Amino acid sequence: MAEDAVPMTRSTSSNSSIHSNIDVHLAAEALLDSSSVASPDRLSRSTDPTSLAESIISCSQQQLSGAGAEEEEAGVGRRSKRARCGGVSTYNLKLLSDAQLPGPASSSRNVSGLTGRTLVNAEEEDELTDMKGEKGLEMDWELDVGPSARLKRKTSVKERVKRVAGKVGSVLGKRGRSVLEAGKRRLGGKKGKVDEEAAEVDEAAEEDEDEEDVPRWKKELDTGRKGLLDELDLDAEVDLPPPAKKARLATQAVLREMAQPSAALPSAVKASAPSKKMKRWQKEGLYVGQRADFDGSQIGGYKKLQKRKTKEAVNEGAEQVVTENQPPFMTLPMFAYLDKTRDFTIPYDIFAPSLKKGDEKPKDWHQVNRNRLIGEAKEMWEKSERLPASMCVCPAPGPGELGCDDVCLNRVMQYECNNENCNLSAEFCGNRAFAELVTRKEKGGPYDVGVEVLKTPNRGFGVRSCRTWAAGQIIMEYTGEIVSEGECQRRMHEDYKDKQCYYLMELERGLIIDGTKGSMARFINHSCEPNCEVRMVKVNGTPRMGVFAGAAGIMTGEELTYDYNFDNFGETQQECYCGAAACRGSLSKRLNATEQKKLLKVENERKRKAAEEAQKHAEDEDRIKRVNCGRGSGWRGWVAVDDPETKERLRREKREREKKEESSGRARRLAARRESLPVPAVRRSGDGARGRGGEGGRRKTVHVERAAELQAERQNEVEIAEPAFQGDGAARHSPDSSKRTEDLDLSAGVDSPALTHKTEPSLTKGEIEIGTNTTTQFQVPPTEEAEAGADQVEEKEHGAEEDQEAEDLSNPINRTPPAEYKLNKPSSNPNAEARTTTAKTKSYPLKNAVNTVSQAVKNTLLGAKSKGKTAAGEVLEKAVNGGKSAERGMKQTTLGFAKC
Numbered sequence: 001m002a003e004d005a006v007p008m009t010r011s012t013s014s015n016s017s018i019h020s021n022i023d024v025h026l027a028a029e030a031l032l033d034s035s036s037v038a039s040p041d042r043l044s045r046s047t048d049p050t051s052l053a054e055s056i057i058s059c060s061q062q063q064l065s066g067a068g069a070e071e072e073e074a075g076v077g078r079r080s081k082r083a084r085c086g087g088v089s090t091y092n093l094k095l096l097s098d099a100q101l102p103g104p105a106s107s108s109r110n111v112s113g114l115t116g117r118t119l120v121n122a123e124e125e126d127e128l129t130d131m132k133g134e135k136g137l138e139m140d141w142e143l144d145v146g147p148s149a150r151l152k153r154k155t156s157v158k159e160r161v162k163r164v165a166g167k168v169g170s171v172l173g174k175r176g177r178s179v180l181e182a183g184k185r186r187l188g189g190k191k192g193k194v195d196e197e198a199a200e201v202d203e204a205a206e207e208d209e210d211e212e213d214v215p216r217w218k219k220e221l222d223t224g225r226k227g228l229l230d231e232l233d234l235d236a237e238v239d240l241p242p243p244a245k246k247a248r249l250a251t252q253a254v255l256r257e258m259a260q261p262s263a264a265l266p267s268a269v270k271a272s273a274p275s276k277k278m279k280r281w282q283k284e285g286l287y288v289g290q291r292a293d294f295d296g297s298q299i300g301g302y303k304k305l306q307k308r309k310t311k312e313a314v315n316e317g318a319e320q321v322v323t324e325n326q327p328p329f330m331t332l333p334m335f336a337y338l339d340k341t342r343d344f345t346i347p348y349d350i351f352a353p354s355l356k357k358g359d360e361k362p363k364d365w366h367q368v369n370r371n372r373l374i375g376e377a378k379e380m381w382e383k384s385e386r387l388p389a390s391m392c393v394c395p396a397p398g399p400g401e402l403g404c405d406d407v408c409l410n411r412v413m414q415y416e417c418n419n420e421n422c423n424l425s426a427e428f429c430g431n432r433a434f435a436e437l438v439t440r441k442e443k444g445g446p447y448d449v450g451v452e453v454l455k456t457p458n459r460g461f462g463v464r465s466c467r468t469w470a471a472g473q474i475i476m477e478y479t480g481e482i483v484s485e486g487e488c489q490r491r492m493h494e495d496y497k498d499k500q501c502y503y504l505m506e507l508e509r510g511l512i513i514d515g516t517k518g519s520m521a522r523f524i525n526h527s528c529e530p531n532c533e534v535r536m537v538k539v540n541g542t543p544r545m546g547v548f549a550g551a552a553g554i555m556t557g558e559e560l561t562y563d564y565n566f567d568n569f570g571e572t573q574q575e576c577y578c579g580a581a582a583c584r585g586s587l588s589k590r591l592n593a594t595e596q597k598k599l600l601k602v603e604n605e606r607k608r609k610a611a612e613e614a615q616k617h618a619e620d621e622d623r624i625k626r627v628n629c630g631r632g633s634g635w636r637g638w639v640a641v642d643d644p645e646t647k648e649r650l651r652r653e654k655r656e657r658e659k660k661e662e663s664s665g666r667a668r669r670l671a672a673r674r675e676s677l678p679v680p681a682v683r684r685s686g687d688g689a690r691g692r693g694g695e696g697g698r699r700k701t702v703h704v705e706r707a708a709e710l711q712a713e714r715q716n717e718v719e720i721a722e723p724a725f726q727g728d729g730a731a732r733h734s735p736d737s738s739k740r741t742e743d744l745d746l747s748a749g750v751d752s753p754a755l756t757h758k759t760e761p762s763l764t765k766g767e768i769e770i771g772t773n774t775t776t777q778f779q780v781p782p783t784e785e786a787e788a789g790a791d792q793v794e795e796k797e798h799g800a801e802e803d804q805e806a807e808d809l810s811n812p813i814n815r816t817p818p819a820e821y822k823l824n825k826p827s828s829n830p831n832a833e834a835r836t837t838t839a840k841t842k843s844y845p846l847k848n849a850v851n852t853v854s855q856a857v858k859n860t861l862l863g864a865k866s867k868g869k870t871a872a873g874e875v876l877e878k879a880v881n882g883g884k885s886a887e888r889g890m891k892q893t894t895l896g897f898a899k900c
């Protein structure tokens, strides 16, 4: 028989090939030959049985003929079917099919007369056959022998599934059971359709035959002894119940996400999209390492794509081979797309670190976003020398650039540009940081503020950035109370002595910002590798401290830091926990030994001075308090000094003052008098005619400064020996005129030659020194009172000057008045002031004389006013009425003078 013509027998093994069937057939023929049993049936068959039924039928026929003959020969009676069938009445189909219809273990022939042996692996086959044969006997179906003998139908796969489902259901969960029930129902519905079932059985059989498609794991499991999978049809389709709601929603969400339009996909890719409804990447997927420009229409799926890529990689070289090593898992398409196609920014409201509920917040923080000048600092600031306004000459910048960069004159001088000092308009100028800050603050949103306070693990609170900052961009201002160095020391030693953190930063020489009441910038911690820097910038002439992003810029979520660069931080060095690679270990500067020594010296000196200043300040405060307690009004009169320390200080001050006065007119006069030299003085013309005292040509020059001084001295005397001077003389010093003197507008005529205003040919030349550097010259007509007063002044000068020296030592009037005296506001009740002054004036004639002189001065000035308004006259008028128009600061200075 030609090989091609060999009929195919049922086979369940992939190894049981065409060849094996050929072998079987040949072996059967050989057997028939060797047994010399001429079976007409057998011989008449042109083909081997093509099915199991046929084989069995042939077996039974054979057995019937053979065995019946034998029985008849042996005279044995009728036996049971089972016995007649040679003991092989039941079969395990599964095992038997694998064993190619095995017979009894001892028999080399099976029921069909075939050995079932293959030539492929005869020995193994034997063993297998033996084993399976034994097992196969245990099965429970019977061969119905007889005329109507009919093989029982093989249990269909679906029946088996149903049967097993019953068993499995008990061990499965609810959902599993419902799946099985659904399967059962489906199968039950088809019960009546025998033909269909038969077709299905055939199909199942065919499926069994098509073993090439069965995966190995399934085959292995399938052959297990009474295994579950032996009974289950794994390929059967089962209607699953709908997924749970949660899962359904999740799936929908993912699909929606995937269906988002891919705005940044290259147009080429868009063009090649296969359909409008389904995104190409939903079908094909865009995976990590996949190029965005691949042509989807040329590929059939991911596998093909991978193959193609590998090919390309080989062609394109090592660089592309990397794609082969891509991780096998799939990245979400949107991320791959973002990575590959463009830069992206996460919107502020999606990603912004922010304080969460329960996060610790700073306590005792009075947020103040403006600088406030406090106490002495105010005075210092008012007196401080103003730098001349600078003007930059920066050229216009190129397109997309900003002008006024590092070489800008204003920038170098730490001035911020504005429309007055810069040629460029605001949009092209890069030196208007604080202007930018103002604009941002006006917007006021969280993004504009862009920072927040956070608690650090080991450095207290800190400041975190909630957005990105470009290099050099201003972030915020360091604001607080601006105090003098003395006040700063005092606060440190008194107010903050129990505190752990100080928030003090030097703004300018002698001026310190105390951020205890200040902006959020006070929370910025130190780092040896900072990302910010703090700089002073003069904005419209006012120094302000800004926090700027460093050269590397700042990312969202970074903590802001700057280098404190402490010269010395307290007595001991404070340990640094910044965690930078190049951490110095402490918050102080890193210095070598020489620098440290030098620093120590400077620091000690600074401390000493500051302590002295603080002490002085405290004493002055104390004195003011005592005076106020005694007087109960705004009057700050003389203090009875009796403690030796103060006396000593007064002596020292006196000496200093004398030194200063060595070159003064008074000193010269005194010296001249002592040496009996003629007194160098300005003589008043015509004094002989009008003078009193019989000396004719006696000088009537009044040095008003000295007169005022003496007046004050006498006043002191009055104060000390008050009861003796309680007279009732007429009050010549009117409160009004006194007030005018106090309100003299110094700013109007400082050192102005126009102030020398001559109204009469014979005038008394006078000089009033105001403060330390302001002198107003004028000429006054002599009056009787003035003359008398002047005489007395002269006499007193001659006679009492020496006595006065000793007195001076204990008389505070001779001391330079402290700043507070000058600056404190006058009493709110001018009458109270006037009354005091009047009382004193009444009781002392010399003082009356001086007052008279003052009055004369005023009369002259007023006279000048009425006589027509020359330029000088106007100035004088202004000076007289200065109280109404003078600036507050100058008024206060004037008041100080008047009191002194």
Ligand SMILES: C[S@@+](CC[C@H](N)C(=O)[O-])C[C@H]1O[C@@H](n2cnc3c(N)ncnc32)[C@H](O)[C@@H]1O
Pocket: 458, 459, 460, 461, 462, 500, 501, 502, 503, 522, 523, 524, 525, 526, 527, 574, 575, 576, 577, 578
């Ligand atoms: C201006 S305050 C900064 C804000 C402060 N962390 C707070 O909670 O108020 C300065 C103080 O912070 C602490 N500090 C700042 N930076 C530090 C650092 N790098 N290491 C250790 N302590 C630091 C020190 O106690 C320092 O005296």
